Amino acid sequence: MSPFRPERSLLAxxxxxxxxxxxxAQAGMVRVPAGAYVPLYSNTPGAAVGVAxxxxxxxxxxxxxxxxxxxxxxxxxxxxVRAIFADAGYLDDWRAPLDPGEFPSPDSPVTSVSWFAARxxxxxxGKRLPTVDEWEFAASASETRRDAxxxxxxxxxxxxxxxxxxxxAMPDRTVGFRNVYGVEALHxxxxxxxxxxxxxxxxxxxxxxxxxxxxxxxRAVCAGGAIGASDPENYPAFMRFAFRAALNGRSNxxxxxxxxxxxx
Amino acid sequence: MAxxxxxxxxxxxALCAFSALMTAGCTDRHESGERAAGEHAGEDFSxxxxxxxxxxxxxxxxxxxxxxxxxxxxxxxxxTCTAICPMTVSAxxxxxxxxxxxxxxxLVSMDPERDSPARLAEYAKQRKLSPRWTLLSGxxxxxxxxxxxxxxxxxxxxxxxxxxxxALTILDANGRRAAQYSETDAVDRAVRALQxxxx
Numbered sequence: 001m002s003p004f005r006p007e008r009s010l011l012a013x014x015x016x017x018x019x020x021x022x023x024x025a026q027a028g029m030v031r032v033p034a035g036a037y038v039p040l041y042s043n044t045p046g047a048a049v050g051v052a053x054x055x056x057x058x059x060x061x062x063x064x065x066x067x068x069x070x071x072x073x074x075x076x077x078x079x080x081v082r083a084i085f086a087d088a089g090y091l092d093d094w095r096a097p098l099d100p101g102e103f104p105s106p107d108s109p110v111t112s113v114s115w116f117a118a119r120x121x122x123x124x125x126g127k128r129l130p131t132v133d134e135w136e137f138a139a140s141a142s143e144t145r146r147d148a149x150x151x152x153x154x155x156x157x158x159x160x161x162x163x164x165x166x167x168x169a170m171p172d173r174t175v176g177f178r179n180v181y182g183v184e185a186l187h188x189x190x191x192x193x194x195x196x197x198x199x200x201x202x203x204x205x206x207x208x209x210x211x212x213x214x215x216x217x218x219r220a221v222c223a224g225g226a227i228g229a230s231d232p233e234n235y236p237a238f239m240r241f242a243f244r245a246a247l248n249g250r251s252n253x254x255x256x257x258x259x260x261x262x263x264x
Numbered sequence: 265m266a267x268x269x270x271x272x273x274x275x276x277x278a279l280c281a282f283s284a285l286m287t288a289g290c291t292d293r294h295e296s297g298e299r300a301a302g303e304h305a306g307e308d309f310s311x312x313x314x315x316x317x318x319x320x321x322x323x324x325x326x327x328x329x330x331x332x333x334x335x336x337x338x339x340x341x342x343x344t345c346t347a348i349c350p351m352t353v354s355a356x357x358x359x360x361x362x363x364x365x366x367x368x369x370x371l372v373s374m375d376p377e378r379d380s381p382a383r384l385a386e387y388a389k390q391r392k393l394s395p396r397w398t399l400l401s402g403x404x405x406x407x408x409x410x411x412x413x414x415x416x417x418x419x420x421x422x423x424x425x426x427x428x429x430x431a432l433t434i435l436d437a438n439g440r441r442a443a444q445y446s447e448t449d450a451v452d453r454a455v456r457a458l459q460x461x462x463x
Contacts, residue, residue, distance in 0.1 A: 044421075083309035084413065115412055198412050199419035249412025250309075 029055040030182040031264060035146060037137045040237040041200065051137040056130060057259035058182060060189045061121060063094075064106030066113065069121050071098065076117055086114035089252035093170070104170045109190040109257035111171060115249040118193040122260035129195040130261035132244070136237065139186045141179040149234055158236040161187045171255055187236070190257035197244045311413060312439030316406035318372075321384040321399040328410070328439065331398065335367045335442070335461045336435045337454065340407070340416050340428065342375035343387040348430045353391055355432065358451045360394065363458045369397045372410060374418050374426050376401050414444070436461050 032055070036048040070077050077098070078091040091112050095101035100110075113121075115129075122128050130138070142148035149155065161176060165188070176188015186192070247253070312329035320326050337356055341349035356369050373379035379387075384399035393399075402410075411418060418428035432450060434443040434457050443457040 082313055084311070084313040116409075196408060196419065198408070198415075198417045200417060245417075248415050249409065 028058050029262065030058055031055050032134070032138050032181045032183070035137060037133070037140055037147065037149075039133070039136065040234060040241055049133055051133050053264045054130070054134050055262045055264060056134070056138055056181070056183050057127075057261070058178075058184050060109035060185065060192065060257050060259045061118075062107050063100040063104070063110045066110035066121065067098065067100055067106070069124060073120070073124065076120060081117070083250075085116035085120075085250065087250045087252060089254075090114060090117065092252070093254060104172065107174075109171050111190050111254050111257045112252040113193075113257065114252050115193050115197060115247070118258040119195070121258075125260060127260035127262045129193055129258060132194045132196050132199055134261055135186075135192065135194050136240075138179070138181060138183055141181060141183075143177055144180055146180055149237070152233075155234065155236060158187045162236060162239060164188075165190070165255060169254070171257065191240070191243055191253070191255055193256065193258040194244070197247055198249070200241050200245050310439035311410070311435055311441065314406075314409055314413065316402055316409055318400040318402040318406060319381045320401075321381055321388050323381040326398070326400060331368060331370060331435075332437065332439060334437050335458055336370050336439075337367055337458070338370040338372065338414075338433045338435060339431065340372045340374050340411060340414070340418070342373050342426055343379050343383055344375065344424060345426070348428075352430050352432065353393075355449075355451050355454075357391075357393075359432075359454045359458070360396065362451065362455045365396070367396070367458050369393070371397065371399045372407065373399070373401050374407055374411075374428060376403060376407060414441070434458060434461075 031053060032051075034051060034053040036050050038046060038048050074080055075082075078094060079097050081090055089112055091097070093101075093112050100106060119129055140147045140149045142151070142154050145151070164175065165171060171190035172188075174185070174188075176185030178184045179186065243256075247256075312327075312332055314328050316328065318326045318328070337359055339352050339356060341352055343349075353371065356371075360367070360369060371384075373384065379401050381399075381401055384401055387393075388397060388399055410416075414431060414433055416429055416431050418426050420426050430446060432445045432454055433441060434454060436442045442461055443454070445454055
């Protein structure tokens with residue numbers, strides 16, 4: 001019988017704790033520690049919402065990544081995908097169902113994928129889409145600060161990135177910056193899907209019978225831009241909320257991609 | 265559909281940019297929330313293609329496709345909601361009394377944690393819902409999916425409150441969306457839409 005060696009147990013415990021972190025880092029994810037942020041719209045404007053620690057992909061899912069997924073899951077091939085999961089724009093910029101084409105490069109973010117498709121991709125990796133709260137929280141960070149949303153220079157820079165995005169036919173994942181958590185190009189590449197993209201409502205007006213048609217929603221969101229926003233200066237956040245409000249689960253947009261997240 | 269999505273996104277920006285510039289409130293939020301009956305005709309997908317798992321108020325395992333076979337009038341609600349949900353349910357009851365027995369009625373809970381099948385059964389009793397009503401409880405992911413397809417938006421804002429858009433959706437016998445109304449005063453339009461559907 002060997003005597004009990006506490007240092008060995010400690011070493012083993014340390015390995016158990018550290019090893020998953022190392023493995024996840026290899027899988028291209030980083031840990032975003034818990035914190036809080038102030039959503040652009042909420043029932044109690046200005047109140048912070050807690051966000052639990054989670055992991056997030058460093059980069060957006062690329063066309064190359066998505067091609068591998070489609071090869072392994074033919075149900076998600078263009079032409080095979082069920083109509084309930086994606087409208088006719090699904091991967092319509094690919095040269096062929098199994099060929100993204102040469103431009104942009106296979107390293108560019110995959111776009112023209114529906115919310116259902118993005119969810120299926122993440123699930124195939126044992127991951128999920130980030131929630132709006134997680135995404136917005138991570139996207140509040142600059143290279144050096146966890147919350148840079150009150151920094152006018154940061155806000156201007158994000159707006160410039162969105163402007164550059166709008167000017168391009170296809171997003172490029174090399175545009176943007178790596179934030180303090182190590183997440184890259186949250187603002188630079190494509191717009192990104194979130195799990196609860198369809199949770200954007202204008203404070204509590206919606207309880208009183210706000211519409212569900214697209215145009216009605218636009219107006220509700222617009223009105224909210226003037227009335228309900230916690231931080232009217234944060235125009236980039238307003239743009240993201242307006243963008244999400246225009247989507248449904250089957251939508252495919254050429255500037256809209258995704259990255260995955262997971263619990264810690 | 266693809267094109268309309270893109271145009272829709274562009275329109276959202278155009279509208280928002282306009283109103284931001286003018287700082288004009290978009291005051292006609294309640295205008296024209298109706299989708300005309302038949303507007304969704306030709307949609308090439310059925311809600312019944314979602315393969316999510318649910319339980320009804322009897323605790324029986326259900327899929328959405330188990331609702332197939334007759335038109336259904338469907339809404340997302342939660343039973344502790346005191347704002348618009350009671351009006352939505354009342355509107356559906358009125359549709360039921362006017363449209364006759366041909367349709368079914370479905371309430372899907374947005375609050376599956378609280379709305380167990382037993383709680384849904386209790387609610388059905390309280391609201392005196394007829395046997396033609398199916399009340400469904402499913403996981404958060406199943407609810408999010410259905411809402412994503414129907415264009416319903418919701419978000420928990422406190423432990424007891426969910427803000428949400430209200431919608432009455434009419435599905436044909438095969439689960440294709442035949443019409444959708446966002447106002448609870450849409451009873452008569454809903455009845456007409458139901459009467460136009462093949463039985």
